[in-house]
Amino acid sequence: MEAVGDRFSGPLRQRQDTTEIRIRPQHVAEVMRTVNEDDAFRFEILADLCGVDTGTEMQVVYHLWSALTPDWLRVIVEGLSRDDPRVPSVTFLWNGAEWAEREAYDMFGIIFEGNRDLRRIYMPPDYTSFPLRKDFLLPDDAARSPGEGFRHVEQPHQPGESLRRPVLRQGTSEQQ
Amino acid sequence: MSEPVNDNDKQRGGAADPPIYMASDTLSQAQGLAVPPEQSVDEPIVVQNTLWSAANPQAYAGGAPSQITHLRALELGDKSDNGRWSALDIIPTKADYVLDLIRLNSLWPLLSGLACCAMEMISAATSRNDMDRFNMFPFRASPRQADVLIVAGTLTTKMAGPLVRLWEQMPEPKWCVAMGDCTCSGGRYKRSYATVEGIDRVLPVDVYVPGCPPRPEGLIYGMMKLQQLIRERRGHWADRAVGPTVPLGV
Amino acid sequence: MTDPTIIRSLDDPDIWVETPATIYDAVPPYPPRTEREAEFYDLRDGEMLLNLGPQHPSTHGVLRVVLKIDGEKVVDLDPVLGYLHRGVEKICENGDWHHAISNCDPLEYVASMFSEAMPVMVAEKLLDLPVPRRAEYIRVLCWELNRISSHALYMGWQALDLGGLTPILYSFIERDEIVEMLAAITGQRLLFNYLRIGGVNGDLNHDFLSRLGDWMSRAGAQLEASTRLLNENEIFVRRMSGLGVVDRETALRTCLSGPVLRATGVPYDVRRAHPYSVYPELDFDIPTRTEGDSYARYLLHIDEVRESIRIIDQALHEMPDGPIMAKIPRLIRIPPARAWVAIESPRGQYGCYGMSDGSDQPFRLRIHDPSFFNLQAMTDMLPGNLIADSMAIMASLDPIMGGIDK
Numbered sequence: 001m002e003a004v005g006d007r008f009s010g011p012l013r014q015r016q017d018t019t020e021i022r023i024r025p026q027h028v029a030e031v032m033r034t035v036n037e038d039d040a041f042r043f044e045i046l047a048d049l050c051g052v053d054t055g056t057e058m059q060v061v062y063h064l065w066s067a068l069t070p071d072w073l074r075v076i077v078e079g080l081s082r083d084d085p086r087v088p089s090v091t092f093l094w095n096g097a098e099w100a101e102r103e104a105y106d107m108f109g110i111i112f113e114g115n116r117d118l119r120r121i122y123m124p125p126d127y128t129s130f131p132l133r134k135d136f137l138l139p140d141d142a143a144r145s146p147g148e149g150f151r152h153v154e155q156p157h158q159p160g161e162s163l164r165r166p167v168l169r170q171g172t173s174e175q176q
Numbered sequence: 177m178s179e180p181v182n183d184n185d186k187q188r189g190g191a192a193d194p195p196i197y198m199a200s201d202t203l204s205q206a207q208g209l210a211v212p213p214e215q216s217v218d219e220p221i222v223v224q225n226t227l228w229s230a231a232n233p234q235a236y237a238g239g240a241p242s243q244i245t246h247l248r249a250l251e252l253g254d255k256s257d258n259g260r261w262s263a264l265d266i267i268p269t270k271a272d273y274v275l276d277l278i279r280l281n282s283l284w285p286l287l288s289g290l291a292c293c294a295m296e297m298i299s300a301a302t303s304r305n306d307m308d309r310f311n312m313f314p315f316r317a318s319p320r321q322a323d324v325l326i327v328a329g330t331l332t333t334k335m336a337g338p339l340v341r342l343w344e345q346m347p348e349p350k351w352c353v354a355m356g357d358c359t360c361s362g363g364r365y366k367r368s369y370a371t372v373e374g375i376d377r378v379l380p381v382d383v384y385v386p387g388c389p390p391r392p393e394g395l396i397y398g399m400m401k402l403q404q405l406i407r408e409r410r411g412h413w414a415d416r417a418v419g420p421t422v423p424l425g426v
Numbered sequence: 427m428t429d430p431t432i433i434r435s436l437d438d439p440d441i442w443v444e445t446p447a448t449i450y451d452a453v454p455p456y457p458p459r460t461e462r463e464a465e466f467y468d469l470r471d472g473e474m475l476l477n478l479g480p481q482h483p484s485t486h487g488v489l490r491v492v493l494k495i496d497g498e499k500v501v502d503l504d505p506v507l508g509y510l511h512r513g514v515e516k517i518c519e520n521g522d523w524h525h526a527i528s529n530c531d532p533l534e535y536v537a538s539m540f541s542e543a544m545p546v547m548v549a550e551k552l553l554d555l556p557v558p559r560r561a562e563y564i565r566v567l568c569w570e571l572n573r574i575s576s577h578a579l580y581m582g583w584q585a586l587d588l589g590g591l592t593p594i595l596y597s598f599i600e601r602d603e604i605v606e607m608l609a610a611i612t613g614q615r616l617l618f619n620y621l622r623i624g625g626v627n628g629d630l631n632h633d634f635l636s637r638l639g640d641w642m643s644r645a646g647a648q649l650e651a652s653t654r655l656l657n658e659n660e661i662f663v664r665r666m667s668g669l670g671v672v673d674r675e676t677a678l679r680t681c682l683s684g685p686v687l688r689a690t691g692v693p694y695d696v697r698r699a700h701p702y703s704v705y706p707e708l709d710f711d712i713p714t715r716t717e718g719d720s721y722a723r724y725l726l727h728i729d730e731v732r733e734s735i736r737i738i739d740q741a742l743h744e745m746p747d748g749p750i751m752a753k754i755p756r757l758i759r760i761p762p763a764r765a766w767v768a769i770e771s772p773r774g775q776y777g778c779y780g781m782s783d784g785s786d787q788p789f790r791l792r793i794h795d796p797s798f799f800n801l802q803a804m805t806d807m808l809p810g811n812l813i814a815d816s817m818a819i820m821a822s823l824d825p826i827m828g829g830i831d832k
Contacts, residue, residue, distance in 0.1 A: 017700065018765070018766055020764070044678050045678065045681065045683075045694065046681045047681075047683075047766075047768060047775060047777050047794070048766070048777050048779060048792070048794040050779060050792040050794070052781065052790050052792075053790075054789075061779060061792075063766050063777065063779065065699070065700075070700070072700070072766055072768075074764075074766060093679075094679055094680070094681050095676075095679045095680045095681075095802065095806075096679065096680040096681030096682070096799040096802050097681070098802065099507075099798060099799070099801075099802055100798070100799075103798075107515075116460060116461040116462045117460045117461070117462035117463065118460055119459055119460050119463065120508075121507050121508055122334075122370070122507060122508035122511035122831060122832070123334070123370065123508060123511065124333070124334050124508070125454065125456075131369050131370070131513060131516055132515060132516055136369070136516075138367050138368070138369060138513075138516060138517075138520060286481075287481070287483050288481060289487070290487065290488050290509075290510060291487065291510055291532060291535060291827070291828055292532045292535035292616055292617060292828065294487070295535060295536060295579075295616055296615070296616060298594075298598065299598060299601070299602060299605075299615075302594065302595050302598035302599075302602075303595050303598060303599055303602075304598070304599065304602045315483075317482070317483045319481075329487075329488075329510070330510065330512050330532075332508070332509060332510060332511055332512060332831075334508050334509050334511065335480060335488055335509040335510070338479065338480050338481060338509070339481075342481055364517075364528070364529065364532075365512045365513065365517070367517065367520070368512055368513035368514075368516065368517055369513050369516065370511050370512060370513045371512050371513070388617060389615070389616050389617065391615060
């Protein structure tokens, strides 16, 4: 780890079977390339790529595995601002990271520079929010008892009244 | 275990009903019918709420028992044939009866398995719980050839558009079965940002099969209830209400 | 309480998204936003876009693939996911660590013991909680039973996508038996909700053991009968061998795992690479094949079923007595920490990254399904094949949309 040790922005931590290093976004490309290709490390398998929104900053977390060591390697890229998080993409090393980066973009808004296909993967293409951010609240957060904090969209009817109404012919919009 | 489990399924006129009356018992009795004509949903099951009380005593109709179900409203109301073939009024009723038998005995579902409930739907269609016995085996791939849309699995907002398009492509007469909690009311994903809380927000549903996932026997029971609805011409035909309904005052 | 101005009502247009009618047209109505989109939607002479829509008999769940075809040959493809995105991670953040167990169940709905294991093992790792040995053996037993039922479903589904309607009936016979067995201890056929932080929910009972004994006595013969139908079948072999070849380098670059990776020759199995639970004490091999085509993946699944039967045998015989649940408080508050845990699910390496913040709710529970990366292999495998072969190849990757879309 000494070869990349000078790029660390935090101490190397080891807990149970995972070694964790923290780096800054500008060092991502070279650190990843080193751990991937260098014969001392050979972390060839990218197990996971995810985004994290701590309340104050964004992080991107990579988990890697190598045949040479029994430990997992966790690389935390921290210090991404919540307004404009940008990280270099690792798709030049692993093709499979493309969709994972799309997912991190979709859920958090993290822009991966160098990803050739950074569009939304889960939400519809015209969706405007980033759901997994901490400032995106579900109605559940507000409601602590049923019926509080939001209103139901249901059609009231008089008991005994016939329910025959013209069927909605236009798309999926519900009657409000 | 000696009382009938379900009041609905007691035969009217009550003589000599077996103590446990299950829907499967009727198959051998009625010749060729899925459900005998005397059996119908008589009284809705009303479960009194003894667990909690509302903060506002005027809420929920002030503690009165819950309102009647909307299926009952149809029964009390107009019973004329509201199918699209209005010219059939002049043909005697027996033909309608035969047409209904034809329809209910050959319901072709559309393969619309979205998520986990699809596994149970397939399980209901394979050897152990066989839906082919009820003439429902050919799961059509094309909506133009299907009769009933069994929505099995969570409906997300992205999938809502394609699903409604599938529904619109199905030719009449068509029915819709909401299988699983997610399609009935949103289920465990009710508070999620990406799901539709129940497909009755976008499609008119005829039968709700709750469960997470419902057992294959449960789905078969739901399909038999659908056959009963068709038999009694209570499938809503062209004038259906879309959207969950609650009585006023709640 | 939160500020009322940021409560999002269910009528909020961001939450209830009105999908535009054009979302399922093959060519998007807006100009391409990314390089790859421009490259894909740029049609040369003679090429055509075919929309293998979200509802299709051979997509495993709701997967939409836009194929760019030249005649009958697939030139390029663009998978569109998200038709089953239910927001599981966000819901997990709003509940307890215990709620996460039942929330993560439907991610791998075919074999949901594996997806349940994720929040459970992460919480145990964060708490440094030792799990009683009997509970570990029961977990291994249930995991291997789930693996067999998942592989049985795979075999049937593979044949179904090739047009054979019978093998899926055989696999569902097998699957129904296993699932009824598990229903005897968990109470549920599909989404078990059985694992708990610190152990399992209930002990084995007579119903389960008698069904298991019955099944084990027939398991070998049943496996032979099902495979005899397909393994030497000329149509099956000719349609599957040589198609969908992945080589070792591509597999590692695409971050594949599970049978797809092992069929290319890389002997990476999380049960041996990072032993968890009681797998170090059990004796089993890791089947590997080198051809990397669909037929090799199919044979690998069958080999894995045999190994799983061996593991179940050992687990049954070596099961110790003891408690099935560790003593933990009902309300778990985990001090701030991070943990990564990975297990070997029927589809590959199932991983979970959990962050706790000292409260009783997970701060971030990231579930990583192997099918997510495995499905990306499609972009390399499918071009050059006929459309009919594309179905066979997609089926051989064994994707589960519940996990891919979360």
